[in-house]
Amino acid sequence: MLTLIEGGRVYAPEPCGVQPMLLADGHVAKVGPIDRDALERLGAEYEVIDARGCIVAPGLIDPHVHLLGGSGETGFATQTPEFFISEMVENGVTTIVGTLGVDTTMKTMAGLLAKVKALKEQGLNAFCWTGGYDLPPASILGSVRDDILFIEEVIGAGEIAISDTRALPHDPRELARCAVHAHVGGMLAQKAGLVHVHVGEADSRLDPVVRVLDEFNVEADWFYPTHVERSEKLMGQAIHLAQTGGMPVDVDVVERDLYKWVRHWRDHGGPPHLLTASSDASMNHPAVLGQLRDCVLEHGFALEQVLPLATKNTARILKLEEKGEIRKGCAGDILLLEEGSLELVHVLSHGQFVVRDGQVVRQEKWLRDSDRHIRLDGEKDGGGPPGGGA
16 A cells, blocks of 8 residues: 655654655655656555645654553552553554563563564554663573564663662672673664663762763763753753763653753753653653643744654664654654644554544454453543543
8 A cells, every 4th residue: 555645744853844745565655746647557556645734743752661561669559551552652652662660570571572562563663671670680581682682672771770769779880781781782783772771869860870981991872861850960960971972861751841851951052862752651641742742832842843852863862763754765654743733633653544533543452352341541630642541
């Protein structure tokens, strides 16, 4: 099936004006003038999507989601359920990177990998970090390097916890060893090979990483810290490491204040191409699209200023070469958003509809043979988007 998208204003994520786009075999075949007569002469079946009044953008990449649910840190009854494909796509996410956190006992790497594979079978782009808060990381094949080398979906190690009471302070040599193994595994397998670092609330902030950089032959851009929006001091330290060592940095949107930290990053000289945004979804729905929308509609950012935080920047940092952009050869992971409101109209993953006219059309496969009726509506802020969960 060929798909022709016409009349939309393309953000690739840079603004490209009104451009037609042709998708073929799950990829972008062309952006620009399309010869409809030539398409007709091919005799191939094709679908036309009328994108007038819409923005056409790359599907979002969320690099930090607890796909198996939250750990339940105040008792077993507070563990949260796993995430479903519908919750991803109705929030504009077409590429996901799963992670474990403090719990690597009941939430296991084998379970996380199985969940990632299940999402792939349902048409999503899905990857994972190997490990959790502790060192050495909880791997599948016995080492970070082997997981990255031999498991297709594993792109790096994480989320390794520093400056957090839920993880003992790591021996700098052990953290350096993890970084080297991840880097070498990534180099050999042509993957990101990063150490995704959870930064807690302790005053040591990013100091454990700085100590590793000072004492060992390890580079700053081998690390990818997240949660750096906890304080201005932590953000300032992250900006310095990004400026001097090219370290990529992630902020989560749990507190719904992305605009504040994007502005702080830009005002203090943070390299725009080294900042990403993630949902850190474990209890709440993946909220990156809503926060990008908030930046534009409520806080005066241009769409092209914030869209790369969840598209082009993330794809480059994670070495997902066919993701995060709209250009020839890229994956056909496409969002259509209403101009003005930036509400979702359509979502395509690999060129196929997963959300159509605002409705999820790609459900979990097991529902086909099940008579279960499941609906979970959180009490906080009215819950997630309509139709969330499965």
